Structures are given as structure tokens and as C-alpha cells.
Amino acid sequence: MEPIVERRTVDLNCDLGESFGAWTVGDDAAMLRLVTSANVACGFHGGDPSTMLATCRVAAENGVSVGAHVSYRDLAGFGRRSMDVPVAELRDEVLYQLAALAGMARVAGSTVRYVKPHGALYNRIVVDEAHAVAVVEAVAAFDPALPLLGLPGSVVERVAVDRGLRYVREAFVDRGYRADGTLVPRTQAGALLTDVGTIATRAVRMAAEGAVEAVDGTGIGVAADSLCVHGDTPGAVAMAEAVRRGLDDAGIAVEAFV
Numbered sequence: 001m002e003p004i005v006e007r008r009t010v011d012l013n014c015d016l017g018e019s020f021g022a023w024t025v026g027d028d029a030a031m032l033r034l035v036t037s038a039n040v041a042c043g044f045h046g047g048d049p050s051t052m053l054a055t056c057r058v059a060a061e062n063g064v065s066v067g068a069h070v071s072y073r074d075l076a077g078f079g080r081r082s083m084d085v086p087v088a089e090l091r092d093e094v095l096y097q098l099a100a101l102a103g104m105a106r107v108a109g110s111t112v113r114y115v116k117p118h119g120a121l122y123n124r125i126v127v128d129e130a131h132a133v134a135v136v137e138a139v140a141a142f143d144p145a146l147p148l149l150g151l152p153g154s155v156v157e158r159v160a161v162d163r164g165l166r167y168v169r170e171a172f173v174d175r176g177y178r179a180d181g182t183l184v185p186r187t188q189a190g191a192l193l194t195d196v197g198t199i200a201t202r203a204v205r206m207a208a209e210g211a212v213e214a215v216d217g218t219g220i221g222v223a224a225d226s227l228c229v230h231g232d233t234p235g236a237v238a239m240a241e242a243v244r245r246g247l248d249d250a251g252i253a254v255e256a257f258v
Contacts, residue, residue, distance in 0.1 A: 008251060008252055008253060009252065009253045009254075009255050010207040010224070010225065010226065010227055010247065010252055010253075010254060010255075011036050011037050011168075011225060011226035011227070011254070011255060011256055011257040012034070012035045012036050012037070012226070012227050012228075012229065012240070012243065012244070012247075012254050013035060013036070013037035013038070013039055013067070013116070013149070013170065013226050013227070013228050013229075014031050014034075014035040014037075014038060014039065014228065014229050014230065014231045014236075014240065015039045015041070015069055015118065015228070015230055015231050015232065016028045016031060016032065016038045016039065016040055016041070016055055016059075016069075016231050017038070017040040017041045017046070017047045017051050017052055017054075017055035017056075017069070018041045018045070018046030018047055018051075018078075018231070018232060019046065019047070019048075019051045020046050020047060020048050020051065020075065021048060025046060025231070025232050026231035026232045026236055027231075027236070027237050028055055028058065028231065029058055030237045031231050031236065031237060031240060032055075032058050032059055032062045032064050033062060034237070034240040034241060034244055035064060035229070035240065036064060036065065036254055036255060036256040037064065037065040037066075037067055037113075037114070037226065037256050037257065037258075038055065038059045038064050038065065038066055038067065039067045039068075039069035039116045039118070039149075039228075040052060040055050040056060040059070040066055040067065040068065040069055040101055040105075041069050041071075041118070042068055042069060042070055042071070042097035042098070042100055042101045043097065043100060044070070044071045044072065044073045044074065044075070044079065044093065044097055045069075045071035045072070045074055045075060045077075045078050045079025045080075045118050045119060046075070046078060046079070047069075049100075049104070052100070052101060052104040053104045053107060053108055056101075056104050056105045056107075056108035056110050057108040057109070057110075059108075059110060060108050060109045060110040064256070065113045065114065065256040065257075065258055066101070066105050066110050066111065066112055066113060067112065067113060067114040067115060067116050067149065068097060068098050068101045068102075068112050068114075068115045068116070069116055069117075069118045070093075070094045070097045070098065070115060070116075070117055070118065070121070070135070070138075071097075071117065071118035071119055071120075071121050072085065072090075072093075072119070072120055072121050073085075073093055074119075074120070077120075078119065079118045079119035079120060079121065080119040080120050080186065081120055082120040082121075082123075082124050083120070085131075085134075087130050087131070087133065087134045088134075090131060090134040090135070090138075091134040091135075091137045091138045091141075092138070094134065094135055094138035094139070095138040095141060095142055098112065098115065098138065098139070098142045099142065102142075112143075112146070113146070113147075113256075113258045114146055114147040114148070114149055114168065114257075114258055115135075115139050115146055115147070115148050115149065116148070116149040116150065116170075117135055117150065117156075121135070122150065122151070123182070123183065123185075125150070125154065125155060125156040126150075126151050126154040126155060126156065126182060127154070127155055128155065129155050129159065132154075132155045132156035132159045132160075133159055135148070135156060136148070136156065136159045136160050136163050136165060137163075139160075139165060140163055140164075140165060144163075144164060144165060145166075146165070146166075147165070147166040147167065147168045147257070147258055148160045148165050148166070148167050148168070149168045149170055149226060150167065150168075150169070150170065151169070151170070151181070151182070151183075152169040152170075152171075152181065152221075152222060152223060152224065153181055157169070168225050168226060168257050168258075169223060169224045169225055169226070170224050170225070170226040170227065170228050171206045171212065171222040171224035171226075171227055171228070172227075172228045172230075173193075173199050173202055173203040173206065173227050173228065173229050173239075173243055174192060174193045174194075174199055174228075174229055174230055174233055174239060175191065175192060175193065175228075175230075176190040176191050176192070176193065176214075176215045177212055177213075177214045177215065177220060177222070178214055178215065178216075179214045179216055179218040179220065181220050181221075181222070184215055190215040192233065194233070194234065194235065196235065196238055196239050196242045197242070199229075199239055199242065199243065200239075200242035200243050200245065200246035201246065203227055203229075203243045203246055203247065204246045204247060204250045204252065206222055206224065206227060207224075207227060207247060207250070207252050208250060208252060210222055210223035210224065225257050226257055227243070229243060
């Protein structure tokens with residue numbers, strides 16, 4: 001693992017607006033008082049028009065940056081199933097989601113300021129160039145000034161940078177890492193962390209040192225401008241509160257990256 005220069009600021013992002021119809025996912029209002037960037041579901045894995053608009057309004061009230069949390073069209077699987085969508089179709093579906101959230105954000109007095117893929121799409125474009133190209137082309141067509149938030153060292157990072165997009169690297173405070181820097185699949189042991197103290201300590205190390213311990217004990221670099229805490233994880237609010245306290249105590253300012 002390469003040594004990382006210690007940093008004093010970091011963004012804290014969270015997947016929000018994922019409630020749908022009669023189903024409520026997470027405590028968005030509480031999380032929006034703690035995070036600096038909100039990845040708002042665009043209706044393909046979660047979220048509906050009313051939820052999208054309400055989430056954008058509360059984000060605006062709290063001064064939280066709004067990002068489009070785009071995904072495969074997979075409501076039944078919460079966007080966590082990889083789908084073999086043709087590249088042109090995937091590009092258009094990402095563009096559709098971006099446009100939908102941008103409209104809701106405008107009405108709410110906010111604006112879409114970045115894009116973060118969700119779930120299976122997020123993990124697939126770490127290694128799949130065709131689907132990475134589809135996502136990057138959609139973002140570039142909609143607004144080439146929008147940053148793309150994702151995993152460091154991924155295929156989509158290279159594709160985005162080659163296309164001239166700003167790529168913002170993130171790390172996950174509540175997800176397990178493999179030795180190659182990818183996330184442990186949710187179907188495997190060690191994928192999700194729930195101990196608040198462990199997560200807070202881990203977040204501080206990620207922000208200050210750009211490092212984390214993989215599930216096999218390997219030390220790996222995770223240089224990131226943003227830390228993610230999942231809003232649908234049990235105890236998410238307490239987790240985010242502990243992360244904020246830990247960062248504050250360490251003298252690390254929590255600021256939106258855009």
C-alpha cells in the first residue's frame with residue numbers, strides 16, 4: 001500500500017430518496033442533517049416522483065448537494081442485480097434518470113451537482129468498459145461539467161477522465177473491502193459492517209490516511225474525496241452521527257466536494 005498524505009477535509013455522502021410508494025426506506029430527514037452530499041434515487045431502483053421532490057427540498061433546506069443516484073431499471077431487485085442492457089439503451093436510461101431528477105431538483109430550489117451510479121451498476125462499471133462508456137456518455141451528453149462519483153482505480157474512472165469528466169473518488173465506511181480494492185459482494189460474509197465504533201474509527205482512518213484494512217487483513221489504499229454511509233443500513237443515523245463526531249474530533253472538516 002502506498003503511503004497517503006494526511007488530509008483535513010472530506011465529503012460525507014449517503015444514498016437517499018429510496019422510499020417507494022407505501023414502502024419507507026431509511027430516515028432521510030435525519031440523514032440530511034448529517035451528510036454533505038445526497039445521492040438521490042431516480043426511480044429505477046427506488047424513489048418515486050413525490051419522494052424525489054421531497055428529498056430534493058429537504059436537501060436544499062439543509063444546504064446538502066444533490067447527486068443523481070442512477071441505476072439499472074430494477075425496482076424489484078433494488079438495483080442490486082446486474083443486467084445485460086444494450087449499451088445504447090443503458091446510456092439513454094441513465095440520461096432519462098438524470099433529466100427526471102434535474103427537473104425535481106429545480107422545482108425544489110436546488111440542482112443536480114454530480115452523478116453516482118447505484119448498486120449493481122456501480123460495481124459492474126468498475127470492470128465493464130462497455131457499461132462504463134454508457135454511463136459516461138450519458139453524463140457527458142447531459143452536462144459535461146457534472147462530476148462522476150465512484151470507486152478509485154476503476155474502469156469507469158479511466159473512461160471518465162479520458163472523456164474529460166471530473167472523477168471524484170469515494171470510500172465506503174460501512175462496506176467490506178477485498179484485497180484488490182473492490183467491495184465484498186453483499187452475498188458474502190463481511191460485506192456490511194454494523195458496529196458503530198468500528199465504523200467511526202475506520203472513517204477517520206480513511207479520511208486522514210487514505211487507508212483501510214481488507215477482510216483478509218491486507219492494508220489497502222483508498223484515497224478518497226468522499227466517504228459513503230448507506231441510509232438503508234440498520235442504525236444508519238447513529239452510524240452517521242458517530243462518523244461525524246469522529247471526523248470532528250480528528251480535526252477533519254466535513255464539506256461537500258461540489
